Amino acid sequence: MQLGADHVRVRVPATSANLGPGFDALGLALGYHDTLEVRALASSEVRVDVTGEGAGEVPDDERHLVVRALRVALDHVGAPQTGLHLTCTNVIPHGRGMGSSAAAVVAGLLAARMLVADPTGLDDATILALATELEGHPDNAAPAIFGGATVAWSRDGNGPQAARLQVHPDIEPTLVVPVSRLATRAARGVLPATVPHGDAAFNAGRSALLVHALAQEPALLFDATEDRLHQEYRSGVMTSTWELVRGLREQGIAATVSGAGPTVLVLHPVSDRERVAAAVDELVGGSPRWRALQPGIDSVGAVAERL
Numbered sequence: 001m002q003l004g005a006d007h008v009r010v011r012v013p014a015t016s017a018n019l020g021p022g023f024d025a026l027g028l029a030l031g032y033h034d035t036l037e038v039r040a041l042a043s044s045e046v047r048v049d050v051t052g053e054g055a056g057e058v059p060d061d062e063r064h065l066v067v068r069a070l071r072v073a074l075d076h077v078g079a080p081q082t083g084l085h086l087t088c089t090n091v092i093p094h095g096r097g098m099g100s101s102a103a104a105v106v107a108g109l110l111a112a113r114m115l116v117a118d119p120t121g122l123d124d125a126t127i128l129a130l131a132t133e134l135e136g137h138p139d140n141a142a143p144a145i146f147g148g149a150t151v152a153w154s155r156d157g158n159g160p161q162a163a164r165l166q167v168h169p170d171i172e173p174t175l176v177v178p179v180s181r182l183a184t185r186a187a188r189g190v191l192p193a194t195v196p197h198g199d200a201a202f203n204a205g206r207s208a209l210l211v212h213a214l215a216q217e218p219a220l221l222f223d224a225t226e227d228r229l230h231q232e233y234r235s236g237v238m239t240s241t242w243e244l245v246r247g248l249r250e251q252g253i254a255a256t257v258s259g260a261g262p263t264v265l266v267l268h269p270v271s272d273r274e275r276v277a278a279a280v281d282e283l284v285g286g287s288p289r290w291r292a293l294q295p296g297i298d299s300v301g302a303v304a305e306r307l
């Protein structure tokens, strides 16, 4: 396998996983994107220039997550490893539950797909499988790849699978993003090994309802976003997030923890945009610790092109 291009661009969306009850399964792509350009170099040099989120923090060498993913994909199809120059323009905040690590991994894998002469060995199913191996969470990787809302699951022996939902056009997300970070690993560390059967049954019902609400009946989003499997267990490591979720829900607003937190996700009808903004403003407005985003839904997923 040879390289077929030496300059590619990838645009990849932020994602919000879980959406309340769909723990480790449901995810939504957001209209909020990191963009990167990759040049294959004749030398073995690796250079990473980052503007925006992660600048001055993430490694600028082989340890960079995009570079690692790109190398895994090149190896997967037997393409030659090469020197690389990455130019990353990042807006997805790191460690906030908006899928920054899944976005970086998917971006690296798709950059490799565009660089190689024959991309057929890196089809979407392979990208999802490699992303899950690298990052661990198909509930973020699937919407980053396919756009819209997705249900991800694993089939023994066949790796991660994903189904895409058509999201009702009247639904939009509001995200309330704190300054503070929480590593996904830390948020998973406080989950119990087992949960009561009644809570598992509760979440099964709410997840099923959520798929219906997302696709067809946004009026049911408030009930459909209730969860008993993860959010309250995590409240101790994200107290202000949990307070905000509860404060919004007391006003009948469908607020949840975005992914592993600490960002708050609200799913609401488009016509409720101002009402949700006002409720957020009332609860945390004026605090330099929070900012609200209304990015819309990305219905396309990651896009890659040769330049």
Ligand SMILES: Nc1ncnc2c1ncn2[C@@H]1O[C@H](COP(=O)(O)OP(=O)(O)OP(=O)(O)O)[C@@H](O)[C@H]1O
Binding pocket: 015, 017, 034, 054, 058, 064, 065, 066, 090, 093, 094, 095, 096, 097, 098, 099, 100, 101, 102, 103, 104, 137, 140, 182, 183, 184, 185, 258, 259, 260, 261
């Ligand atoms: N664009 C990027 N470039 C390089 N490294 C990144 C990038 N985005 C994320 N990372 C790495 O991933 C880490 C964050 O991963 P983590 O899984 O904890 O949070 P998240 O992906 O933002 O949130 P969540 O998985 O809950 O949605 C960062 O600290 C950084 O090491």
Ligand SMILES: N[C@@H](CCO)C(=O)O
Binding pocket: 017, 018, 023, 024, 025, 097, 099, 137, 139, 140, 184, 187, 188, 259, 260
């Ligand atoms: N479903 C995962 C998402 C992590 O991005 C979690 O909540 O831990």
